[in-house]
Amino acid sequence: MIQTILDALSYGGLYGLAALGIGLVFGVMRLVNFAHGELIAIGAYLLIVTIDLGLPISISIAVTGTAILALLMEFSVFKRLRLAEPSVLLIASFGVSVFLQRLYEVIFGALPLSGQIAPWMTGVIEFGDTTITRGSLVTIGLALVLLGGMWFFIEKTTLGLQIRAASSDFQTARLLGVRSNRVIGAAFVFSGVLAAAVAFVLVTQRGSVDPLFGVNITILALVGTVIGGLGSLQGAALGGFAVGTTISLLNSFLGNYRIYTYTWLFILVIIVLLVRPGGLISNKAVKERV
Amino acid sequence: MSLLNVEDLQAGYGKVQVLFNGHIKVEPGELVGIVGPNGAGKSTFLGAIAGAVKASHGTIEFGGESIRSKNPEDIVRLGLALVPEGRAIFTDLTVNENLRLGLTGRREKSGAQKAIEEVIDLFPVLITHRNHQAGLLSGGQQQQLAIARALVSEPKLLMLDEPSLGLSPTVIQDVFGVLNRIQDQGTAIIVVEQRAHLVMSIAARTLVIREGHVRATLLREDAQDEARLAAAYFGTGEDLE
Ligand SMILES: Nc1ncnc2c1ncn2[C@@H]1O[C@H](COP(=O)(O)OP(=O)(O)OP(=O)(O)O)[C@@H](O)[C@H]1O
Numbered sequence: 001m002i003q004t005i006l007d008a009l010s011y012g013g014l015y016g017l018a019a020l021g022i023g024l025v026f027g028v029m030r031l032v033n034f035a036h037g038e039l040i041a042i043g044a045y046l047l048i049v050t051i052d053l054g055l056p057i058s059i060s061i062a063v064t065g066t067a068i069l070a071l072l073m074e075f076s077v078f079k080r081l082r083l084a085e086p087s088v089l090l091i092a093s094f095g096v097s098v099f100l101q102r103l104y105e106v107i108f109g110a111l112p113l114s115g116q117i118a119p120w121m122t123g124v125i126e127f128g129d130t131t132i133t134r135g136s137l138v139t140i141g142l143a144l145v146l147l148g149g150m151w152f153f154i155e156k157t158t159l160g161l162q163i164r165a166a167s168s169d170f171q172t173a174r175l176l177g178v179r180s181n182r183v184i185g186a187a188f189v190f191s192g193v194l195a196a197a198v199a200f201v202l203v204t205q206r207g208s209v210d211p212l213f214g215v216n217i218t219i220l221a222l223v224g225t226v227i228g229g230l231g232s233l234q235g236a237a238l239g240g241f242a243v244g245t246t247i248s249l250l251n252s253f254l255g256n257y258r259i260y261t262y263t264w265l266f267i268l269v270i271i272v273l274l275v276r277p278g279g280l281i282s283n284k285a286v287k288e289r290v
Numbered sequence: 291m292s293l294l295n296v297e298d299l300q301a302g303y304g305k306v307q308v309l310f311n312g313h314i315k316v317e318p319g320e321l322v323g324i325v326g327p328n329g330a331g332k333s334t335f336l337g338a339i340a341g342a343v344k345a346s347h348g349t350i351e352f353g354g355e356s357i358r359s360k361n362p363e364d365i366v367r368l369g370l371a372l373v374p375e376g377r378a379i380f381t382d383l384t385v386n387e388n389l390r391l392g393l394t395g396r397r398e399k400s401g402a403q404k405a406i407e408e409v410i411d412l413f414p415v416l417i418t419h420r421n422h423q424a425g426l427l428s429g430g431q432q433q434q435l436a437i438a439r440a441l442v443s444e445p446k447l448l449m450l451d452e453p454s455l456g457l458s459p460t461v462i463q464d465v466f467g468v469l470n471r472i473q474d475q476g477t478a479i480i481v482v483e484q485r486a487h488l489v490m491s492i493a494a495r496t497l498v499i500r501e502g503h504v505r506a507t508l509l510r511e512d513a514q515d516e517a518r519l520a521a522a523y524f525g526t527g528e529d530l531e
């Protein structure tokens with residue numbers, strides 16, 4: 001029972017981190033970045049390839065590398081599409097996503113690359129009769145620290161304030177002096193850092209990485225950002241958390257019928273969106289006045 | 291040398307040209323009005339000056355420097371601030387956060403907190419609401435916040451796009467009263483308005499824009515001359531320029 005709850009919380013935290021990464025970029029440039037999955041994948045590849053250097057160095061390389069790739073996406077593709085329609089951006093991000101998947105295939109091969117990252121995370125801790133996995137505790141801790149850190153950055157720093165302003169009205173933010181490239185660059189860097197954290201948790205669970213490593217969680221996290229209310233950062237994190245916990249709980253309760261987990265998940269998603277089309281946290285908390 | 295000197299400005303959206311001949315000169319500390327019917331291109335004119343709308347042709351000099359190809363975030367740092375039409379405050383942020391955003395466009399980074407305190411003194415209604423969500427303010431308070439937010443960057447020229455929109459007459463009096471005080475402090479102002487009488491009561495000169503052209507310049511005395519006003523505004527009779 002305790003393990004079920006911890007699993008649900010850690011899944012929730014993991015999906016919350018993924019959804020926040022997507023939500024940050026969506027907020028400032030109305031871009032649904034499908035290539036977020038390939039950021040998660042590069043994080044995992046870097047971890048596995050460099051793990052012999054020791055975990056701290058490996059993690060540093062993965063975080064830095066993922067953030068750099070995120071910035072590279074922005075500079076090489078999205079920056080050139082500033083004035084494009086959201087649909088064009090969407091297609092472009094599809095393109096980046098598929099391009100990177102093929103690139104990973106060329107560099108790392110199409111088959112899964114395996115490696116042991118932090119094997120201690122799969123161990124268990126015993127409390128009398130109940131045992132819980134270390135992995136779920138570490139994931140929950142990591143999610144709390146990162147979500148807390150992001151909250152502080154967004155709510156309490158000047159750059160965070162500028163990101164919030166740009167997310168709600170970029171044109172006006174620029175008129176006040178908010179530098180668009182700086183704000184968008186920051187959003188990409190942070191989404192890269194969050195992707196690397198997700199990569200770390202996922203790769204310790206799975207023990208291997210392949211070119212499509214990040215696709216699944218990205219689609220589900222996207223569902224989370226939509227449920228949370230596109231455009232709201234708390235909404236994204238919360239929506240991702242809701243999707244993650246729901247998947248985890250469905251998995252445990254359905255037992256042998258867990259092949260139906262996603263069926264039930266999407267039934268629930270549709271119900272939520274029918275009841276609250278704007279998402280759980282609607283971006284416009286206050287109606288605008290004339 | 292004029293603070294702002296715009297000549298032969300053309301601008302539009304995509305292939306649609308909206309502004310055909312925008313020109314204006316503003317001296318330091320001067321208050322200039324712009325009037326004209328709906329869709330005449332007034333907002334486009336201000337937007338092009340502030341860098342928010344792309345100008346395809348013409349010159350825009352501010353403080354002797356050409357700013358036509360600059361982007362809005364750099365233009366505001368030179369001391370040219372625009373309060374856009376419809377207030378455009380950040381409704382999800384607090385009043386104080388809105389004001390802090392205004393600091394982004396300051397040339398000098400020192401004295402930021404002092405600038406906020408000085409500006410908020412001009413708008414006493416904002417003081418009690420400082421930590422409230424800006425979307426909860428009344429329409430008039432939101433307009434005052436939008437002006438206050440532009441002022442904390444300490445602009446040399448403040449451009450306001452229809453500040454009276456949707457406000458009651460008493461609130462309009464408040465807002466225009468503040469404009470007088472801002473001008474007294476040495477800030478030049480451009481005010482776009484639908485209502486000619488309103489802006490001519492505070493502006494020494496008022497330009498009339500119709501169909502993308504600056505068609506006439508009205509002086510304060512002209513406010514008494516209804517026939518001349520109507521002619522300039524609706525384009526009946528000869529252009530006055
Ligand atoms: N973002 C835009 N995209 C395309 N066309 C636009 C845009 N903004 C304005 N226009 C068009 O440009 C023309 C002039 O608009 P503008 O807003 O400059 O007029 P205005 O004088 O400010 O009018 P109002 O008094 O109604 O505010 C209008 O025909 C309008 O449809």
Ligand SMILES: [Mg+2]
Pocket residue numbers: 332333334375451452
């Ligand atoms: Mg207008």
